[in-house]
Amino acid sequence: MTTESEARAASQGNVDGIPLLKVSGASKHFGGLQALSDVGLEIQPGQIYGLIGPNGAGKTTLFNVITGLYRPDAGLFELRGVPYAPSAPHRVAKAGIARTFQNIRLFGDMTALENVMVGRHVRTSQGVFGAVFKHRAARAEEAAICDRAQELLEFAGIGHLAGRTARHLSYGDQRRLEIARALATDPLLLALDEPAAGMNATEKLGLRELLLRIRDDGRTLLLIEHDVKLVMGLCDRITVLDYGKVIAEGAPAAVQKDPAVIAAYLGADH
């Protein structure tokens, strides 16, 4: 498993071994609750990286810290070897990390296509002047946004739903739409917060296939997931959090046998 992901990393030009995302010493507290303490993470390019842990372990907090939604108390963050300060979500998105949300957050009254078009915002530039005068560059950019959005909808398998209002899509399609919208920001790292939550077995298979296609497209994925079967089959590496601390890190098979992980999930007696 590891050699395979290393080969993929090498094929994507990552011969010098610089991790795509490196987090070290990340801490965050809410009042008296230490949600994260000294959490570290290293994701190689081309990997699917899993983040698991019992409820309340701090997975989503770590997500929010990485993507700039929460300001960390401490921690170093590097994207492709370049330090970045996760101070504002839009800057993190521009730097190349896109995310989805645990409870889907689409722009409900917009169509599926428009949702994805919003995702292109960060890679495009037309302002008031271009909007009002619609000069050649503005028209070209608008057409490119629309084409790319449609392309991404097709990629996510919901191209036929482009004109539907987002809130009227089925649950699984909403999840796919959120992924398509995140992909529209051309991310280096796609961070998915429980993408399979609430999905049935068929939808999960479809999702798995979509995530693999995104990986094969040259992107790196970080996912929080509760479905152990999905995580074990999909991820190249896994970090396990409990009470805001990393309790295990490694290949899925090794993590699964780790006594600390078993204790965290099933209680210390087992």
Add this chain to the structure above:
Amino acid sequence: MNRPVAAGNTRRIRIAGLAALVAVALIFPFVASPFGNSWVRIADMALLYIMLALGLNIVVGFAGLLDLGYIAFYAIGAYTAGMFASPQVASVIESFVNTYPAIGHFLIWLCGPEIAQNGIHLSLWMIVPLAALLAGIFGVVLGAPTLRLRGDYLAIVTLGFGEITRIFMNNLNGPVNITNGPQGIDRIDPIRIFGLSLAGEPGSGSTVHLLGMSMPSVNAYYFLFLAQCALIIFISLRLQNSRLGRAWVALREDETAAGAMGINTRNVKLLAFAMGATFGGVAGSMFGAFQGFVSPESFTLTESIAILAMVVLGGIGHIPGVVLGGALLATLPELLRHVVEPIQLELFGKVWIDAEVLRQLLYGLALILVMLARPAGLWPSSRPENRPQAALNQEAADETRA
């Protein structure tokens, strides 16, 4: 398979409807003015309110920021016309000379004797951009402290800003007189376009001569306002279907998700405030020049609420709806004023209910009824499923299936 034909038909109906509307709008003053200039004057005011409603629609309709102090930008536009197209600056300087002679004489030295004598008289081509710019700046200044507020809290703070602006205008007559306080600024220059005064030349009895035609002053203003309205509608439509318009709607739908998608929510919000304020400023400067007089009492909270009602009642975020809402709510009360008392005199021989009282009553009743029957407004945007794009995609899906 007859869908393309149907789509073509709706498009043709739309174009025909639009053409009819434009024709009616162009002919209206000629038909109405024989019945009295007051009818055209009502239409003039309605056009100003439509501009205001379209401006507020950018803030409330697109970006979803509930602004209860929008009238402040109308006031700023009107006072821009009041200060820079009237003798007012001369009285300001005089007031400075009387109170603080040093500053007063410095101002005379700075502006020259001509301005100290007659005030500043900028032309339309300067006043409109200046009003837009000043209102836009105030939009950003008043928007900046509210960036972290949403919903009710934002509404309360903007309401405060609206009132503060009015109270400022009301009290800036001491220690130095700047705005004349509650008395307001009068003798504002009528608008001149290429040397043509829209108020008519002195002694012509408010008649404007243009291209061999003569028309009452209110008609001339009507056409100016109509052109400006058309321009503002055009800009609104263009903005709506742009990268920026989508960013505003995204902000309205989910601010957190919008941020995560790389939208700089702070800048986009400020831009919405600024754009909305700009429209308000332009409408305000026109109002000032049209009336020839501005005073703080035109810019009360009630006016802010009336404009918000136009946006909400018409169909929030939908430009044709907002235009309809503005037109209806601006004209119906005036119509009532013209109709209620004559009818009562006719029926009962005396006036039982004052027109003003009945106006408030019916206005409130109309709002309640519309909100009960059509909660999304009189003319909300059509369901996205009915948009042409959806139909096209549906066709594509049909084809792949077949």
